[in-house]
Amino acid sequence: MVLRCDKAACRRRASNGAMDESALGGRVRAALRAVLDPEIGESIVDLGLVERIEIRPAAVEVLLVSTSATCPMADLLVEDATLAVQQVLPDGLVAQVRLHSALRWTPARMDPQLRRHFGWQADDPETP
Numbered sequence: 001m002v003l004r005c006d007k008a009a010c011r012r013r014a015s016n017g018a019m020d021e022s023a024l025g026g027r028v029r030a031a032l033r034a035v036l037d038p039e040i041g042e043s044i045v046d047l048g049l050v051e052r053i054e055i056r057p058a059a060v061e062v063l064l065v066s067t068s069a070t071c072p073m074a075d076l077l078v079e080d081a082t083l084a085v086q087q088v089l090p091d092g093l094v095a096q097v098r099l100h101s102a103l104r105w106t107p108a109r110m111d112p113q114l115r116r117h118f119g120w121q122a123d124d125p126e127t128p
Contacts, residue, residue, distance in 0.1 A: 021055050024055055024060070024089075024090075025053055025055060027088040028053050028055075028060055028062070028085050028088060028089075029045065029050075029053065030088070031084040031085050031087060031088045032044060032045050032050055032053075032062065032081060032084060032085065033045040033046070034084060035077070035080045035081050035084050036080075037049070037067075037073070037077065038073045038076055038077070038080075039073055040067075042114060044064070044077065044081065045111075046110065046111040046114045047067065047109070047110055047111075047114065048065070048105065048108075048109025048110045048111070049064050049065050049066070049067070049077070049105070049109075050062065050063075050064060050065075051063040051064060051065050051100055051103060058092065058093060058094065059093060059094045059095070059096045060085060060089060060093055060094075060095055060096070061096045061097075061098075062081060062082075062085060062095065062096070062097040062098075063097075063098060063099075063100050064077060064078065064081060064097065064098070064099050064100065065099070065100055065103045065104075065105045065109070066099055066101070066105060067105045068105075069101065074099050077099070078097050078098065078099055081095075081097045082095045082096075082097040083095075085097060107120045
């Protein structure tokens with residue numbers, strides 16, 4: 001996960017009493033952890049679908065990866081993640097969630113415990 005913040009904007013938010021970048025990133029990640037993949041029923045964080053969280057002056061941008069290029073639930077994932085993130089943002093920040101279709105998801109992105117749950121070996125996450 002990448003957390004970025006324009007330094008001047010972070011200083012302004014900190015001086016205005018808004019939460020710092022680290023705390024905001026933690027809240028966003030926790031909100032995303034509560035978002036479940038509609039087909040698998042597991043957290044999108046544990047599935048490794050969250051590629052990046054980027055904190056900007058007026059928005060928090062989240063980049064997701066789909067488990068499949070033809071995922072029929074991709075729009076729902078983006079919508080659910082957007083709603084979850086927006087609920088934890090302070091006033092003045094908006095959630096911008098998008099799907100990065102060029103990134104390839106593999107089981108190696110999953111939390112190791114979840115990977116074992118689905119039957120992938122810890123030392124070879126590419127094959128069941």
